Amino acid sequence: MKLLMHNLTKLLFISTLIYMPLNNEALAAVQGTAILQELRFGEVVPITGRCEMDYNTGLFSSDFNNTCPAKTGSPGQYKIATAKNTLVRITPYKFTYAGNLFTFTPTGEVTNGVETKILNANNTTVIDSGATGKIDMKIGGILNVTVPLTTSNSYIVDLEIDIVHAP
Numbered sequence: 001m002k003l004l005m006h007n008l009t010k011l012l013f014i015s016t017l018i019y020m021p022l023n024n025e026a027l028a029a030v031q032g033t034a035i036l037q038e039l040r041f042g043e044v045v046p047i048t049g050r051c052e053m054d055y056n057t058g059l060f061s062s063d064f065n066n067t068c069p070a071k072t073g074s075p076g077q078y079k080i081a082t083a084k085n086t087l088v089r090i091t092p093y094k095f096t097y098a099g100n101l102f103t104f105t106p107t108g109e110v111t112n113g114v115e116t117k118i119l120n121a122n123n124t125t126v127i128d129s130g131a132t133g134k135i136d137m138k139i140g141g142i143l144n145v146t147v148p149l150t151t152s153n154s155y156i157v158d159l160e161i162d163i164v165h166a167p
């Protein structure tokens with residue numbers, strides 16, 4: 001079975017940049033978020049267990065019970081554009097699948113090219129957009145399967161991240 005990540009389902013100030021090619025002029029003109037690489041865990045074995053994806057490398061560690069046999073996933077990579085020198089509040093949320101079959105707890109980091117800050121689930125991180133008005137965000141996290149999943153189904157994980165641009 002596959003876990004499908006629905007990325008950035010709760011973005012404030014989302015724009016048409018999502019599927020447009022990125023260039024500096026387009027990013028400077030619009031406040032929004034672009035998906036550069038979608039977060040994917042790939043195939044998951046239908047047993048209970050957990051795996052943790054490193055948001056920099058995509059490698060799985062703490063793979064209890066060999067839940068993610070590929071050993072490498074695809075961390076999410078996003079670009080946030082806003083006005084220069086603007087405070088941006090970023091909050092990723094833990095996701096629990098219906099019936100508590102599994103949870104996804106996102107972790108990651110954001111950087112403006114000068115400073116880097118860690119993202120943790122259910123906690124708000126504030127970062128200044130700096131002189132460029134651009135922030136890079138990487139997301140990985142922990143997938144915890146609490147009930148063996150059915151191999152004939154696909155499961156969808158909603159990655160929920162609030163991004164609030166302060167005036």
